[in-house]
Amino acid sequence: MIELAGIQAITFDVGGTLIEPWPSVGHIYAEVAAHYDVKDLAPETLNRNFAAAWRAKKNFNHTRDGWAALVDETFTNLVVEPPSRTFFPALYERFADAAAWRVFDDVRPTLDRLRARGVRMAVLSNWDERLHPLLRELELDDYFETLVVSCDVGFAKPSPVIFEHTARKLGLPPSAILHVGDSECEDGVGSREAGFRGALIARGKKSSNGALTSLGELTLSEGHTD
Secondary structure (H helix, E strand, C coil), rough: EEECCCCCEEECCCCCCCCCECHHHHHHHHHHCCCCCCCCHHHHHHHHHHHHHHHHCCCCCCCHHHHHHHHHHHHCCCCCCCCCCHHHHHHHHHHCCHHHHECCCCCHHHHHHHHHCCCEEEEEECCCCCHHHHHHHHHCCHHEEEEEEEEHHHCCCCHHHHHHHHHHHHHCCCCHEEEEECHHHHHHHHHHHHHCEEEEEECCCCCCCCCEHHHEEECCCCCCCC
């Protein structure tokens, strides 16, 4: 449980915290590839390849070119021509569509509860230009007074710059802001080094490090905005 006493605003990561690809990255990759006559690719294989490419990424900048390189790495030895020369544009557009994403079940009830209590909320996410319209389509954008996205700031988490930028936009000291995310490096280390309070979420996992297993574990004291 994370007690919110003294917290005046909460910032949320998006991918893995509020939403996830649905039914999975691999399923969507295989579906789009099949429309370009690249058939019979196993989603499980693509999921494994994507996870490995994601773990190995260095200084990922969340640009279209960055995603093209990551997708090419995912499809290595599975296609004759890399997706960047064939169906990558269709993949990029597919992930701009709300139908490719699922909002976690605990998200809207938690955001509704926090909003009803007057808690200020913002998005603080490493993403590209697709995030603003995607959150509108998912009907999540109205919960947040500001959306801070790495492509707009020019710095990505865990850089303190994006956290400092968010604190300035909220007009609050970092110590009055709780950041919630799913990455120990980007969200945990990044928030702590910027002076934010931090909380990690690890749905469906046993928590051995104090991580939340549901956003519903964010608790609220009467004096949270004092």
